[in-house]
Amino acid sequence: MTSLNPLMTLGAQIIEAMPVEQKLSREERKQLAIQLLSEVGLPELSRQLTRFPFELSGGQQQRAMIAMSLAMADRVAVMCNGDLLEQGTAQAILNDPQHDYTRTLTTAHRRRLSGGRQKYNVEGLPLPAVSLAGVSVDYGNGRHRKRVLHDIDLQVPAGSTLGIAGESGSGKSTLAKAIMGLITPSTGSIEVCRIDPANPPAREEFARTCQYIFQDTAGSLNPRHNILQALLEAVQIHQRGTLALISDLPSYCADLLNDVGLNKEILQRYPHQLSGGQRQRVVIARALALAPKVLVCDEPVSALDATVRNQILDLIMDIKRRRNLTLIFIGHDLAVMEDLADRLVVMQHGRIVEQGDAHALFSAPRSAYTRELLKASHLSRNQTQFTHTPASGMKTAPGYLMGV
Ligand SMILES: Nc1ncnc2c1ncn2[C@@H]1O[C@H](COP(=O)(O)OP(=O)(O)OP(=O)(O)O)[C@@H](O)[C@H]1O
Ligand SMILES: [Mg+2]
Known part of the structure; x- marks a missing residue:
């Protein structure tokens, strides 16, 4: 996400990446950009070269980057x-x-996640911690107004884990942002532990109730605040609400870091001085500093490598169990969902196509779309054979891309 220039349209950025020695006219460059976007699976955006990066979903941004580099590692x-x-x-x-x-x-x-999932007890149904009724969300104004969420009804029982899956652009992040009060729905109502997230006077109380872990680790921390400052901000909101007396703030912050497996040495560092995995742990520590009851995680591991990904997933599930949190976990990998979700929602084109008990849904998916998603995630899990063979005896030969 941080690889795209937020001030340039999609088309302008792709065209800028084309080599100057390719003597193409303006129109030819535009046509080439359209072709590249279709090649990376974004044909719908090829008619919308004037969109800015923030108007794309996380997966669409990633594909747009690929359109610029169109590579595969040899x-x-x-x-x-x-x-x-x-x-x-x-x-x-x-x-x-x-x-x-x-x-x-x-x-x-x-590898499967360690510990397995703790089955949440359906008997004696707890009250829903999060509930949505008839929620629709529109983006844009006037002629450009577009509905991206249609009539969403959803209830998340307290203490359970809800998985939200669906293809890129299906509206998962939009749904998370609406639950967090970052977008106001056009219709319907949302309640998180009896609070309306869009109600400004309740913002601090809402922050103590519900926290959000973003898809983008780099963008979720203020680049001008060191880690101590980032944590302190959250700790102070927590203090104001609970009147908790914390005498030694720096050592309290060090304990928070310890909780997520980080050393207190990084308190003085800035976000750009951390790895992606470390940054995501800091973001989790900051969310925990507020002792929330509900945690919304939007693809918290999609930018991390496979080993760190499993560690962070284990960490989130461990914290969930220890603090008895209600967890909403967004992801596109159904294999991960199978490990951690009690209930599952499958989204497509801004609608819920299927929802229910995760186990039942995995063993007998009702919609054809869920079956497709399941097939795709099993394929990627078993796919380690690599068949593409570049010419041998070369070290980063011209025309090859070196993956590190
Ligand atoms: N600010 C915005 N303005 C206009 N359109 C937007 C905006 N944000 C998202 N969209 C569009 O809304 C749709 C849903 O986007 P959303 O980010 O919710 O998808 P997603 O399911 O989270 O996808 P991904 O898995 O790629 O993150 C997409 O078609 C996207 O292009
Ligand atoms: Mg998203």
Whole structure:
């Protein structure tokens, strides 16, 4: 997300990336941009080159970046703690890794989460912590107004985990933003622990009730605040609400970091001085500083590598159990959902196509779309064979892309 220029339209950015020596007219460049967007699976955007990055979903932004680089790795180099462990053709590395570390990387996505899921008890149904009735959301104004969420009805029982799955652009993040009060719905009503999230006077109270972990780790922290400042801001909101007396604030913040597996040494660092996985842990620590009852996670691991991804998922589930949180977990990987969700909602084109008990839904999906999603996630789980063979004996030969 941070790779796109927020002030330039999609079309202008793709055209800017075209080599100048390619002597193309303005119209030819535009046609090429349209073709590239279709190639990365965004044909609908090819008619909308004037859109800005914030008007795209997370997956659409990623595809737009791919349209700019259109690559696939031929050779792979594996790094660990600053050392180059091994390198070779992508096929050799994936099918016959020499290092143990590489083996954990190539198999990590097949590992199940530890601990399994804690089945939430349906008997004696707890009150819903989150409920939505007839919620619709529109983006844009006038002629450009477009409905992206249609008539959503949803209830999340307190203490349970709701998984929200669906293809890129189906409206998952929009739904999360509406629950967080960051977007006002055009119709319908939302309640989170009896609070209306869009009601400004209740904002601080809402922050203590419900926290959001974004898809974009870099964009969720203020780049001018160090980690101590980022945590302190949250701790102070917590203090004001609960009148908690915390005498030693820095050591309180160090404990928060400890809770998410980070060392207090990073308190003085700025977000850009952390890795993506460390940043996501800081964001989780900051959310926990407010002791919320509800946690909304929007693809919290999509930007992380497979090993760190599993660690962060384990961490979120561990915290959920320890604090008895109500969790809303958005993702496109149904295999992950199977591990952690009690109930599941499947979205397509801004509508809920199916919802119900996660286990029942996995064993007998009713809609054809859910079956498609399941098939796709099982395919990606088993897909480690790499068949593309570049010419051998070359080290980053011209025309090849080196993946690190
Ligand atoms: N600010 C905006 N203005 C106009 N359109 C928007 C805006 N934000 C999102 N959209 C559009 O709304 C639709 C839903 O976007 P949303 O971000 O909710 O999708 P998503 O399900 O989270 O997808 P992903 O898995 O790619 O993150 C997409 O078609 C997107 O292009
Ligand atoms: Mg999204």
